[in-house]
Amino acid sequence: MRNNILSIVIPVYNEEDNIPVLYERLSEVLKGLEVDYEIVFVDDGSSDSSWEIIRELHKKDNSVRAIKFSRNFGHQIAITSGIDNAIGDAVITMDADLQDPPEVIPKLVDKWKAGYEVVYAVRERREGENFLKRGFAWLFYRVLKKITKIDIPSDVGDFRLLSRKVVEELKKLKEHYRFVRGLSSWIGFKQTGVQFVRDARFKGKPKYSFWKSLRLALNGIVSFSIAPLQLASYMGFIVSIFSFLYAIWAIIARFALNRAIPGWTSIIVVVLFLGGVQLLTLGIIGEYIGRTYGEIKRRPLYVIDKKLGYDIKEEM
Numbered sequence: 001m002r003n004n005i006l007s008i009v010i011p012v013y014n015e016e017d018n019i020p021v022l023y024e025r026l027s028e029v030l031k032g033l034e035v036d037y038e039i040v041f042v043d044d045g046s047s048d049s050s051w052e053i054i055r056e057l058h059k060k061d062n063s064v065r066a067i068k069f070s071r072n073f074g075h076q077i078a079i080t081s082g083i084d085n086a087i088g089d090a091v092i093t094m095d096a097d098l099q100d101p102p103e104v105i106p107k108l109v110d111k112w113k114a115g116y117e118v119v120y121a122v123r124e125r126r127e128g129e130n131f132l133k134r135g136f137a138w139l140f141y142r143v144l145k146k147i148t149k150i151d152i153p154s155d156v157g158d159f160r161l162l163s164r165k166v167v168e169e170l171k172k173l174k175e176h177y178r179f180v181r182g183l184s185s186w187i188g189f190k191q192t193g194v195q196f197v198r199d200a201r202f203k204g205k206p207k208y209s210f211w212k213s214l215r216l217a218l219n220g221i222v223s224f225s226i227a228p229l230q231l232a233s234y235m236g237f238i239v240s241i242f243s244f245l246y247a248i249w250a251i252i253a254r255f256a257l258n259r260a261i262p263g264w265t266s267i268i269v270v271v272l273f274l275g276g277v278q279l280l281t282l283g284i285i286g287e288y289i290g291r292t293y294g295e296i297k298r299r300p301l302y303v304i305d306k307k308l309g310y311d312i313k314e315e316m
């Protein structure tokens, strides 16, 4: 009987200082497991020497495969491409900056062998990330949990194992505004988590700016819930009731009480409030329309420049 194959998918965006150490620690762990393995690096348009380093690794170790995008497409797309191209019976996705310690992999594999189709790594603690990021992340996962119908686990990033069965289902989900961790929960099957401590980034700066993180969070919410749209209609409903009552009061004040002159403050408050609510609702609708527009263009998710280790016209 052949050994199981394990694929490790690693998105890389300017991680030249991290790749060699990651490769060493990862190989060490993988060699200790009773599986064959491949390490799939996805170079998401790096401008440093990441690709050259990956190429060297591929030359000396044929379990290293790689995909190079034609430009930066983003972390979630890079993961998707790695998963699309992985050949393993199970696929593990992890970051290149050693925040996801390779030493956790055997625990993921154990759960898979025990029959789970998705094994995600739960951040018990986060090291070296600032208060603001931790705070926002905490809040985001709580909000997401409240407003989505599917059970997306909290404090879980993209460090996870997916079985072949799940990978095949994931490939059918072609959406552009991707929130991969949500998609893998959406798929279902037997899922479980293992706890780990998320280390500080080994070298370099985080590639996710505050705005990029916010975009990802919005993608998570908008792709899995229409609660914000419903919020817009609830707000509209409540504001209408108040407006109606206030209109009645205005009419009584004018005709029955004959005291309709004072009112600058109330007018300005009402105008500003309604304007704010309208802009907010328009913005919410805009988020959904923008994404709908993005989806209907049906562009491919990514463009590949080069591949290593996939035989097809191997370019260096």
Ligand code: UDP
Pocket: 010, 011, 012, 013, 014, 015, 044, 072, 073, 074, 075, 078, 094, 095, 096, 097, 099, 201, 205, 206, 207, 208
């Ligand atoms: N990454 C990527 N494309 C991007 C941004 C990030 O492939 O546009 C990779 C990055 O190299 C790393 C992982 O995604 O392996 C997570 O990025 P980062 O560490 O910046 O995110 P954080 O850990 O701060 O959430």
Ligand code: MG
Pocket: 095, 097, 099, 201, 206
């Ligand atoms: Mg990181």
